[in-house]
Amino acid sequence: MHPRLIAPGALAAASVLLAIPASAASVSPGAPGIGDPYYPAYGNGGYDVSHYDLRLKYQPATDALEGTATILARTTQDLSRFDLDFLLDVDEVRVNGARAAFAASGEHELEITPRTPLAQGTAVTVVVRYHGIPSSKQAYGFTSWHRTPDGGVGANEPEAAWWWFPGNDHPRDKATFDVSVQVPDGTQALSNGTLQSTVSRLGWTRYSWRSDKPQATYLATLAVGRFDLTTGTTESGIPVVNAYSKDLGAQAGAARASIERTGEIADWLSGYFGPYPFNALGGYVPNTTTGYALETQTRPYYSPRQFANGSNTSVVVHELAHQWYGDLVSVAGWKDIWINEGFARYAQWLWSEHEGEGTAQELADYAYASRPADDPFWTVRPGDPGPENQFHIAVYDRGALALQALRNEIGDDAFFTVLKGWPQRYAHGNATVADFRGYAEEVSGASLGTLFDTWLFQPSKPTASAARTVSLVPAEAAPARPRSWQRIAATNGVHEH
Template identity: 65%
Template structure:
């Protein structure tokens, strides 16, 4: 839910020249494109192959912020390739493709060009081994680093780019993969990452190694790494999901409010299953490092929470938001960055539903309040959640107007269809990618109603919708389009509670 880098028009123009297809000349193997074709970020990701697995063997020295590693990338060529790119910003020592040493070059701010000793053929499964090192906090791309230096270590967490500072990748959400991440650190330091910790033990005098595995598909920006002095808590949800939370020992005054918020992860996860269906991963949790940051990020299975987030007290709402992303954004990821409403609108609405459940204001009341807080000429209404543009990808309108769109949908089709959609969508697309247009068609299919006007009004029109478009007025009691339930218990009676 955070963005820093903006691609300029000059970069786009340069890329347009770079990726002119060689196939037009009838040539043989071609270079893979230095971008995945995303209109918001033309040089993010790469073309010509699909990654299936990342295996990372890392060693980190907290006192100096030095990181060294060997990444093994398993992939499949989608065309005949003379060379291909990985997104990466640290120093590369050696690259091997299928065991043979490859030639390398760099281009742009984060492009590693790799020319294998032998061209790759379409459909070929291949391996890439990259040995590298660097000081991530000292490496900047366009004046910025996604690596957060802390008093006792470092953290990789940001959106839409974070991987470049700690492992080479095909850095676009459309290419999801599984992960094995082994990290060696000095004794006394803790390592936090995604998925399940499958082992921890000594790795030579004064060193300890932890290995983490993400067995479900994961996008690159959702991969995270934190090294520091952490207190780790472990528990399980009522439905049996392992919970791993971690807190920096340097949180100071924020320690109590951080723990009081994140320690509700198990409870919130069980509740979210009643709304969105089965939890899609093998573990859950969260971590709070002393980064001095105030944002949070839905890093898969283990959300990142900046300690400044808890400066003014507990914030359970942000925990609900990031955990809701495990369904909407992590398990079902955007196909293009313009589809960001599928992440942020739904996670924001989940926090409104939590408020409704807790008796702190219904989703309709919150929607009415947000609607009334932005006058017609406000810039808020000029942002289109279905295509906000790269500069507005994380604008409040994507979150709050996006959530209002869901409340309008709920009022239009009624709770029975609405909550059926909230459960059915992440189940049907589990582990994959999706577009806004696909969700719209799904909503029409489930509800049996034409919804194009509603979605155009709330997601694509750069103007404030009428109050009537939000809805919420009482309908005929015999209709599915009825007033909101009087209690959360009534909602669960409508769409059914879930227990694994």
């Protein structure tokens, strides 16, 4: 038997291996996407964020943004590396106080490698210092940062955060927010939630906003410019802050006539959906060239174009309905978009009924009859429309038709119990279309598989016999167009980006 010679280097390596915990073998990078098939690169794996603290400085004249983001999270696996979704230029990253290596990759990924691996279940504080010109950045050929004559705005769906703060950009990872923004005197900075303080010093003013309820990253917003602000309180006691760019021109009056009814509309919606779920309310209309509106949490964004033809309370109803359906309860995956848009459109139908301009049933009858069976509209499946059709009109109108079908199937008592109970069942969380069906069956005691399949998942127009079960109009009659139809149709591009 010959003696075995072991080199000193090999002995040292063996000692190191023996010193490494067994769990180290499981250490791996977090996934660069959260697992949404519609947007595989959106969000990230390996951790869950609880809070964002964003301390920013913005110069409207040059669109220059400087920021320090402090992100509180907890790991959900043993992590050697993790990603944030971000586009601006990074100066430094620290993880639990220690400098971390970082690199940009892909269209919008910031890869961070901490000095030592992070064990599963570890509380993590990530600090990212950064700067850049948001309007100079694009991903996938577009931008979600909108330059205005007096500043800039971050607002878009399903992505907006990358242009002004790093984060885990998917609705599945909600968090609370503190957003503090320093801007030149005479300029205002708006964000979500309640205004905590306004401090001026040496020609600059810092506005500090807080959202103390979980919020999806795409629902966070930043708007800097010169605004006229109005404040008030709803009958239910919620403070309201509205803002209008000072240079809206011809749209200014119609915008105010619409947005100033925010408190009234929110109180009205609470009769259908339950108490308003947040501690702040409002809306803002910056001088942007976009055409869409967005349900940014507590303070929806509205394009001036929404008011080009006069006042538009219907779009306000739509975005405020999202505060319950979309914000309080968010999609588990983007394929569940019907839970957002079908319900916001149905709220517009209920508002039409409230205003005496056509009942929800009359709008359903007209929506069904106005499109022939060979219209491509019917090939879109609202329950899983695909990323290319996520904001297709069928998700809105056919989605609302599905709700009228449900209402007629289970009766008003059960239907409105579902509408009000659902936001409470999944408050501050996420849910799927299947979850909603299950809840509706639980409340009503009915088997609803065929109804949901017919109206949400079949790529064809439901048959006349199926439609007659949800209609008050005889099959041979052509339903009259409700007075509100044109006004509601004017909001069809509400989320077209």
